[in-house]
Amino acid sequence: xxxxxxxxxxxxxxxxxxxxxxxxxxxxxxxxxxxxxxxxxxxxxxxxxxxxxxxxxxxxxxxxxxxxxxxxxxxxxxxxxxxxxxxxxxxxxxxxxxxxxxxxxxxxxxxxxxxxxxxxxxxxxxxxxxxxxxxxxxxxxxxxxxxxxxxxxxxxxxxxxxxxxxxxxxxxxxxxxxx
Numbered sequence: 170x171x172x173x174x175x176x177x178x179x180x181x182x183x184x185x186x187x188x189x190x191x192x193x194x195x196x197x198x199x200x201x202x203x204x205x206x207x208x209x210x211x212x213x214x215x216x217x218x219x220x221x222x223x224x225x226x227x228x229x230x231x232x233x234x235x236x237x238x239x240x241x242x243x244x245x246x247x248x249x250x251x252x253x254x255x256x257x258x259x260x261x262x263x264x265x266x267x268x269x270x271x272x273x274x275x276x277x278x279x280x281x282x283x284x285x286x287x288x289x290x291x292x293x294x295x296x297x298x299x300x301x302x303x304x305x306x307x308x309x310x311x312x313x314x315x316x317x318x319x320x321x322x323x324x325x326x327x328x329x330x331x332x333x334x335x336x337x338x339x340x341x342x343x344x345x346x347x348x
Contacts, residue, residue, distance in 0.1 A: 186311060187229055190342035191264040194272040196229070199261030200338035201280040203236075206325050207332040211287070213251050214280040214337030215322035218315050222275035223346055227311035228321050230340040233297070234304045237333040243299050246322040248315065249291025253281030264340070275343055288324055299325075299335070311342060 190196040206212035218226040233243050258278040263271050299305045315321055323337050 187340070187342070194263060194265055194268050195344060196264040196340065196342045197261060197274040197276070198264050198338070198340045199258060199278050200336050201258050201278060202256065202260070203334050203336060204280045204282045204325070205332055205334050206282055206327050208330050209327055210283040210285055211325055211327050212280065212282040212284060212335070213253070213288070213322050213324045214278070215251060215320055216315070216339055216341060217277045217279045218317055218319045219275060219277065220318040222317045222343075224275045224317070224343040225346055226276050226315040226319065226321070227342045227344065228309050228313040228315070228339065229311045229342060230306070230308045231323065232304050232306045232338045233299050233323060233325070234336045234338070235299045235301060235333065236335060237331060238301045239328055239331050239333060240298055240300050241328045241333060242326040243297045243305070244293050244324040244326060245295050245297065246288050246324055247292045247294050247313070248319050249288030249322055251279075251281065251288050251320070251322050251324070252286035253284035255279045255281055276341060278339060280337065288322060291320075291322075316346070
């Protein structure tokens with residue numbers, strides 16, 4: 170007779186954190202509209218956590234798509250005041266579309282194009298080169314965390330006189346500050 174009894178076993182499953190957050194209705198994805206820059210004017214796309222959101226923003230992933238034949242530099246800024254006329258993207262969805270009603274994010278995807286100024290305040294945390302005709306991807310596993318009033322901005326620096334078209338996309342999750 171076997172000494173193993175199936176009644177004493179319980180199933181344990183490890184799932185990646187982004188999947189867990191998606192199952193909870195807290196994971197969102199989206200992108201900016203096409204944003205243009207060049208001829209000495211810059212652009213940016215980012216995640217803006219409103220002051221009254223009551224959630225912390227966890228940046229999980231971002232991509233920068235370069236449609237031009239010219240590489241450019243992207244500066245990653247933490248909590249700056251970004252320049253230009255802010256445009257809010259409607260290209261946002263919960264990652265889990267099986268929920269009803271669908272959750273709505275508190276965090277907004279925003280962008281601006283053809284800006285002359287650079288971000289104020291905040292910290293330029295790092296830079297990336299975005300090759301021509303390519304998409305740069307970065308998985309951050311939720312380690313960049315921003316409270317209400319915070320922002321994660323990808324600033325696209327004008328390389329020369331060519332007009333460049335790009336998009337910036339994000340995957341993020343939100344958790345109530347009291348959890």
